[in-house]
Amino acid sequence: MGTKSLKGRHALVTGGGRGIGRAVAASLVKAGATVTIVGRKPASLDEALNAGDAHAAVMADVTDMAAVQAAVHEAVERYGPIDLMIANAGAAVSAPFLKSGPEVFRNMLDVNLLGVTNVVQAVLGSMSERGFGRIVAVASTAGLKGYPYVSAxxxxxxxVIGFVKALALETAKTGVTVNAVCPGFTDTDLVAESLRxxxxxxxxxxxxxxxxxxxxNPQGRLIDPAEIANTVLWLCGEQARSVTGQAIVVAGGEI
Known part of the structure; x- marks a missing residue:
């Protein structure tokens, strides 16, 4: 993709203040898109803005539908309708299943599933009406296989993968594509926390x-966030208009 291949497109990236989300936002900026990042921590959002990795930032908790709708409204008021929506915000909890009560499963579903569906519901109507949209959920290899001690x-x-596959069929004739990117263990602060x-x-x-x-990872390494960002960037482009309902793995051959 050219350096300005997404010029004129407005992108919204949740969890855009750090890790994979920030790498995605920075790549979209370099590709010419106008990028609004969403997150809960003002310090991370400000750091991304000051580094030029986004054009604007809005604070919101993706598990709160009203807050998400308000954030999308603010972004649209500033830069116009959302063309590219990257649902990256997520969280992980590690514990044996017998120590993972309903609250653990509820929390994981709230952040990792509703954190995606809430944002999609806020942007999909406008995308469908305009006949163009790119929705990318940053999932995980954990959406395609199991790992011990992270059942929730x-x-x-x-x-998330099931949602992506279902919604892609609903939107197949609207000009909107819906895909997931599934990284393996990636060199982010979230993985640093797991190491600790x-x-x-x-x-x-x-x-x-x-x-x-x-x-x-058969390659024996952590994935670079830029590798995930490049995959998202490709899915956002015109040349990926026939790619929908996919869960694209970036994990060195693990899957």
Whole structure:
């Protein structure tokens, strides 16, 4: 894709203040899109703005439908209708299933599933009316396979993949595509937190904890957030107009 291939497009990126979301936002900016990021932490949002990785930021909790609608309204008022919506906000909790009560599953579904569907409901009507839209959910390899001790997280990400496949069929004739990108373990602050948890619970060194995560990737490494961003960028372009309902894996051959 050219450096200005998305010029004139307005993109909304949830969880855009850090990690994969910020890498996606920065790539969209470089491709010419006008980018609004959404998040809960003003410091992260301000840091992304100051670095030029987005044009505007709106604070909202993606689990709160009213807050999401208000955030989308504010973004539209400033820069026009949303053309590209990247639902990246998410969370992970690690615990054995027998210690994962209903509240753990509810929390994972609220953030990882409703955090996607709430934003889609806020933008899809306008996209369909205008005959163009790109919806990309940042899911996970945990939406396509299982991992021990993250049953709630896996369940929520599997739900996202099912939602993407269903909605893609509903929107197939509207000019809107709906896809998921499924990263393996990625070099973000979320994975850094997982490393600290492994170290604290097992007494392993950081190198040993990192080895535990990278063993899932046949290439033996963490994924670079820029690799995820490049995949999202391609899905947002005109050349991917026939790609919909897909769960594209970026995980070094793990799946």
């Amino acid at each position: 997280y896996c369940a929520s990400k599997h739900a 948890t492994i170290m604290a619970k097992t007494g392993r060194s950081r190198e040993e904890a990192l080895s535990e995560l990278t063993r899932h």
